Amino acid sequence: MKTVKNYKFWFCTGSQDLYGDECLKKVAEHSKIIVERLNQSGDLPFEVVWKPTLITNELIRKTFNEANADEECAGVITWMHTFSPAKSWILGLQEYRKPLCHFHTQFNQEIPYDTIDMDFMNENQSAHGDREYGHIVSRMGIERKVIVGYWDDPSARKRIASWMRTAVGIMESSHIRVARIADNMRNVAVTEGDKVEAQIKFGWEIDAYPVNEIAEYVAEVSKGDIDSLVQEYYDTYEMIYEGRDEDEFRRHVAVQAGIEIGFEKFLEEKNYQAIVTHFGDLGSLKQLPGLAIQRLMAKGYGFGGEGDWKTAAMVRLMKIMTAGKADAKGTSFMEDYTYNLIPGKMGILEAHMLEVCPSIAEGKIGIKVNPLSMGDREDPARLVFTSKTGPGIATSLVDLGNRFRLIINDVDCKKTEKDMPKLPVATAFWTPQPSLETGAEAWILAGGAHHTAFSYDLTAEQMGDWAAAMGIEAVYIDKDTRIRDFKRDLQLGSIFYR
Ligand code: MN
Numbered sequence: 001m002k003t004v005k006n007y008k009f010w011f012c013t014g015s016q017d018l019y020g021d022e023c024l025k026k027v028a029e030h031s032k033i034i035v036e037r038l039n040q041s042g043d044l045p046f047e048v049v050w051k052p053t054l055i056t057n058e059l060i061r062k063t064f065n066e067a068n069a070d071e072e073c074a075g076v077i078t079w080m081h082t083f084s085p086a087k088s089w090i091l092g093l094q095e096y097r098k099p100l101c102h103f104h105t106q107f108n109q110e111i112p113y114d115t116i117d118m119d120f121m122n123e124n125q126s127a128h129g130d131r132e133y134g135h136i137v138s139r140m141g142i143e144r145k146v147i148v149g150y151w152d153d154p155s156a157r158k159r160i161a162s163w164m165r166t167a168v169g170i171m172e173s174s175h176i177r178v179a180r181i182a183d184n185m186r187n188v189a190v191t192e193g194d195k196v197e198a199q200i201k202f203g204w205e206i207d208a209y210p211v212n213e214i215a216e217y218v219a220e221v222s223k224g225d226i227d228s229l230v231q232e233y234y235d236t237y238e239m240i241y242e243g244r245d246e247d248e249f250r251r252h253v254a255v256q257a258g259i260e261i262g263f264e265k266f267l268e269e270k271n272y273q274a275i276v277t278h279f280g281d282l283g284s285l286k287q288l289p290g291l292a293i294q295r296l297m298a299k300g301y302g303f304g305g306e307g308d309w310k311t312a313a314m315v316r317l318m319k320i321m322t323a324g325k326a327d328a329k330g331t332s333f334m335e336d337y338t339y340n341l342i343p344g345k346m347g348i349l350e351a352h353m354l355e356v357c358p359s360i361a362e363g364k365i366g367i368k369v370n371p372l373s374m375g376d377r378e379d380p381a382r383l384v385f386t387s388k389t390g391p392g393i394a395t396s397l398v399d400l401g402n403r404f405r406l407i408i409n410d411v412d413c414k415k416t417e418k419d420m421p422k423l424p425v426a427t428a429f430w431t432p433q434p435s436l437e438t439g440a441e442a443w444i445l446a447g448g449a450h451h452t453a454f455s456y457d458l459t460a461e462q463m464g465d466w467a468a469a470m471g472i473e474a475v476y477i478d479k480d481t482r483i484r485d486f487k488r489d490l491q492l493g494s495i496f497y498r
């Protein structure tokens with residue numbers, strides 16, 4: 001499936017005509033050099049497009065409206081090379097509707113001590129002009145990213161690259177459509193939510209279908225198509241029979257192949273990028289979709305178990321934000337399952353009944369066929385593996401009744417001390433920051449769910465910026481979290497976001 005458009009970002013330099021043509025010529029030259037270098041660096045996931053210097057109210061307004069209208073433009077990066085009286089920016093900013101980044105940089109890196117004169121000062125006054133511009137953006141209450149640093153410093157470019165992925169998440173959020181195959185699990189609170197408000201806030205379309213409507217697509221998949229996909233499974237993964245009859249095993253695997261093909265056709269035809277299922281509402285499906293959902297997640301679809309459409313949309317969003325990342329380690333639906341509470345080895349064993357995305361796997365991936373302890377269908381086939389180590393983020397979007405809150409926890413993924421040969425599901429194991437005790441305490445105080453959208457490839461800053469752009473509260477649980485301060489954050493949030 002196609003995950004992301006060929007987005008571009010516009011680079012708009014501000015100035016004014018007070019300094020004469022000679023100065024404006026240099027402003028344009030300098031900003032062209034910066035754009036060229038940004039593009040050549042290979043550090044940015046999307047192209048930067050140079051735009052003519054903005055010096056008047058009319059031109060600023062026109063440029064921002066062109067950015068709105070250009071489908072490929074995912075955001076505007078602004079920089080004031082000289083002074084640019086900020087009232088000229090009011091109307092343009094007022095009408096602008098896409099992500100905005102204020103890159104506070106300066107063309108020259110070092111003060112030219114021997115030659116500096118007042119002409120140089122007037123030409124190179126970002127320190128001055130960017131403050132005037134920043135003032136009006138703040139006064140107008142516009143959400144934007146401010147990135148400070150020298151333009152040819154890799155760390156500044158890295159921050160722009162990171163913001164670009166947030167901007168794409170903001171742009172793409174309103175293109176997420178979730179197919180609800182079954183409702184939320186009965187009596188469960190945290191997977192519920194206001195779907196109308198979710199569409200208003202995030203742009204998500206969340207539609208329900210009777211399970212048998214998608215089951216018909218599965219029933220119509222040809223035997224030939226199933227056979228060739230089963231062959232692909234057998235070529236890709238290791239079959240772990242554990243004493244089961246090999247023909248019977250293959251028949252169980254083939255059921256999942258039919259589900260993968262049928263579900264994908266349904267989602268493609270109806271233009272959905274995320275899906276939820278429910279083990280208690282499977283209609284004529286022979287097995288709970290396990291291996292099939294795992295494969296669809298790896299292709300970029302969002303997923304949530306037991307009807308959890310919020311997490312399904314978040315998994316899709318985070319897959320879009322990380323799409324095409326060169327060194328990506330993976331993004332998945334996940335669930336907090338069971339703890340290790342041994343001092344020095346504390347952590348949460350993460351898994352789900354079946355549906356963990358193999359993009360996070362490390363090492364070999366196997367297929368097992370095992371009974372599901374819940375529901376009344378035949379034993380489903382599933383991919384089993386353990387996950388990569390290193391830092392990641394776990395996010396949970398909850399509906400507090402009158403508003404949404406995004407909870408973001410920095411976590412450290414580790415190998416479990418020993419193998420778990422009897423566990424027939426894929427797992428990850430992580431310790432939340434700042435510790436299991438404080439991390440879990442803060443998570444529970446914030447009302448975080450047992451389901452999460454997890455990624456190795458995004459930062460809390462990126463997700464928090466996305467939440468800010470959506471106008472919802474984000475709370476961070478990380479190395480700096482102290483419960484006393486965290487409770488105050490929640491209290492302040494309840495006033496600010498009421
Ligand atoms: Mn679950």
